[in-house]
Amino acid sequence: MPSNLSDNIPDIVIGRLPIYLRALNRLAQDGHEVTSSHELGQILGISSAQIRKDLSHFGGFGKQGTGYQIVFLEEKLRQVLKVNREWEVALVGAGDLGTALAHYGGFAERGFKISCVFDNAKEKIGKPLNGFTVQALDELETTIKARAIKMAMIAVPAKAAQEVADKLIAVGVRAILNYAPINLNVPPEVRVQYIDPVIHMQRMTFYLP
Amino acid sequence: MPSNLSDNIPDIVIGRLPIYLRALNRLAQDGHEVTSSHELGQILGISSAQIRKDLSHFGGFGKQGTGYQIVFLEEKLRQVLKVNREWEVALVGAGDLGTALAHYGGFAERGFKISCVFDNAKEKIGKPLNGFTVQALDELETTIKARAIKMAMIAVPAKAAQEVADKLIAVGVRAILNYAPINLNVPPEVRVQYIDPVIHMQRMTFYLP
DNA sequence: ATAAATATGAACAAAGTTTCACAATCGAAA
DNA sequence: TTTCGATTGTGAAACTTTGTTCATATTTAT
CATH class of the missing domain: 1.10.10.10 (Winged helix-like DNA-binding domain superfamily/Winged helix DNA-binding domain)
Structure with missing residues (x-):
C-alpha cells in the first residue's frame, strides 16, 4: 500500500x-x-x-x-x-551568467518563473533585464518576503555566494540552485543543488586514456 | 596496498x-x-x-x-x-547558451580550453566568437580528427543533440557535456554528463511545503 | 622524556540501493 | 470463454556505500 x-x-x-x-x-x-x-x-x-x-x-x-x-x-x-504549478524564483547576480539565465526560456516553459533579479553593482541596478528591473541587494528582503518566494538561483562570484545564501535563507528561501563554484553551508531545512560544469568535465577525464 | x-x-x-x-x-x-x-x-x-x-x-x-x-x-x-594538463574541448552550438559558454572564463582557468566552435546556421558560420571563427558542422570531422580532440560540449536544441553526439563519437570524442535536455544514447566507452538546471529545480520542489 | 591530543588508514559493521524472480493481472485472439 | 503473451508491483537476495572502531603514528605541552 x-x-x-x-x-x-x-x-x-x-x-x-x-x-x-x-x-x-x-x-x-x-x-x-x-x-x-x-x-x-x-x-x-x-x-x-x-x-x-x-x-x-x-x-x-x-x-x-x-x-x-x-x-x-x-x-x-x-x-x-509539486511541479504541477508555477514557482516564482529569485535570481541573484546580473553578470554574464545571471543575464544568460534571465534570458533562458527553459525555466518559464517548465514552471519556474524568474520574478526578480538582484545585483549589488551600481551600474547594473535599475537596468532592464528581460522584463525586470535589476534591484539592489538591499531590496531583496522586502521583495522576497512580499511575494513569499521560496526558490532562488545564485549567480554571483564564489566569494560572495555564502553571504547571499545567508540573506536568502533569512528571508524565507528554502531551495537554492547555486552556480557559484563553492559549497554552501546551509541549515538542514534548506535544499541546495549545485551546477559547476568544470566539476562534470573533471569527472570525465579520469576515464580518458 | x-x-x-x-x-x-x-x-x-x-x-x-x-x-x-x-x-x-x-x-x-x-x-x-x-x-x-x-x-x-x-x-x-x-x-x-x-x-x-x-x-x-x-x-x-x-x-x-x-x-x-x-x-x-x-x-x-x-x-x-588527469587534470594536471590542458584538455582541448569542442563546442557544438553557437546560440545563446553556446555563446555564453564560449565567453565563460572558468573552463580555461581550470584546464579546459574550448578550441573550436561549430554551428549549422548559415548566419553564424564564419562569425568570430571569443577568438574563434564559428565553423560549419561539415568541418567537424576534419577539425576534431586533426587535433585529436576527445571532449566536447553540446549546446544545441534537444532534437539535434543525438545526431550531433553520434557525429562527435564517430570522429573520436569520448567525453560529452550535454546541455540539451535529452538523454543521449552512447556506446559504453563514451562518458556523458548532463546539465539541465530545470531538473535540479524539480528535484528540490518535492521537499518544499 | 613522557603523556595527552590529534589524525590517518584499515578492518569490520550497518545502512541503503539495485537487481532478481515470480505471482497477479490485463487485453487480445482463438 | 479460455488461452496466451505482455507487463506490473513486490518481497527477497545481492550488491554498494557509508559509518564505526581501533591500532598506530605524529605533534605538542609539560
Whole structure:
C-alpha cells in the first residue's frame, strides 16, 4: 500500500523522477500514448526494475500487461514533485551568467518563473533585464518576503555566494540552485543543488586514456 | 596496498574528487597549508571517514597526527583525475547558451580550453566568437580528427543533440557535456554528463511545503 | 622524556540501493 | 470463454556505500 505522504522516500529516487518526467514529455511529443518500464529504461539507460520500484513508492500508476499511460503518469509525477504549478524564483547576480539565465526560456516553459533579479553593482541596478528591473541587494528582503518566494538561483562570484545564501535563507528561501563554484553551508531545512560544469568535465577525464 | 591502476574505483568516488579538489583550491587561496579529513568534511558536509576512504583508494596521501599537505594533495588529485594538463574541448552550438559558454572564463582557468566552435546556421558560420571563427558542422570531422580532440560540449536544441553526439563519437570524442535536455544514447566507452538546471529545480520542489 | 591530543588508514559493521524472480493481472485472439 | 503473451508491483537476495572502531603514528605541552 504505497503512500504519497513523506514515507521517507530516498532522495536518490526523487532525483530520478525529473528525468523520467523529461523522457515522458518527449515520448508524448513524439505521439506515443503508452510506454512500459522496459521502454523507458532503454531510453534512459536504467533497468526496468528500478523504474518500477521507484514509481511504486508513490502508487501503482501502471497496468499489468499494458504499461503506463504517458499523460497520466506525467500528471502523477508532476503532483509528486509539486511541479504541477508555477514557482516564482529569485535570481541573484546580473553578470554574464545571471543575464544568460534571465534570458533562458527553459525555466518559464517548465514552471519556474524568474520574478526578480538582484545585483549589488551600481551600474547594473535599475537596468532592464528581460522584463525586470535589476534591484539592489538591499531590496531583496522586502521583495522576497512580499511575494513569499521560496526558490532562488545564485549567480554571483564564489566569494560572495555564502553571504547571499545567508540573506536568502533569512528571508524565507528554502531551495537554492547555486552556480557559484563553492559549497554552501546551509541549515538542514534548506535544499541546495549545485551546477559547476568544470566539476562534470573533471569527472570525465579520469576515464580518458 | 592501494593502487592508481584502474582498481575498479566506484564512479561515485570519482565524482567526489573534483569537489575535494575545488575545496582544496579554496583553502590554499585562503592561505592554509594543511588540512584534515575532519576539516574538509565540515566544509563539504561529508563525513571525515568517507573522505579518508575515498583518498585511500589512490594511496596514503596524509600523515597520521598531522593531516594532509594541501598543495601535495591537490597535485595528487589532479594526477588521478588527469587534470594536471590542458584538455582541448569542442563546442557544438553557437546560440545563446553556446555563446555564453564560449565567453565563460572558468573552463580555461581550470584546464579546459574550448578550441573550436561549430554551428549549422548559415548566419553564424564564419562569425568570430571569443577568438574563434564559428565553423560549419561539415568541418567537424576534419577539425576534431586533426587535433585529436576527445571532449566536447553540446549546446544545441534537444532534437539535434543525438545526431550531433553520434557525429562527435564517430570522429573520436569520448567525453560529452550535454546541455540539451535529452538523454543521449552512447556506446559504453563514451562518458556523458548532463546539465539541465530545470531538473535540479524539480528535484528540490518535492521537499518544499 | 613522557603523556595527552590529534589524525590517518584499515578492518569490520550497518545502512541503503539495485537487481532478481515470480505471482497477479490485463487485453487480445482463438 | 479460455488461452496466451505482455507487463506490473513486490518481497527477497545481492550488491554498494557509508559509518564505526581501533591500532598506530605524529605533534605538542609539560
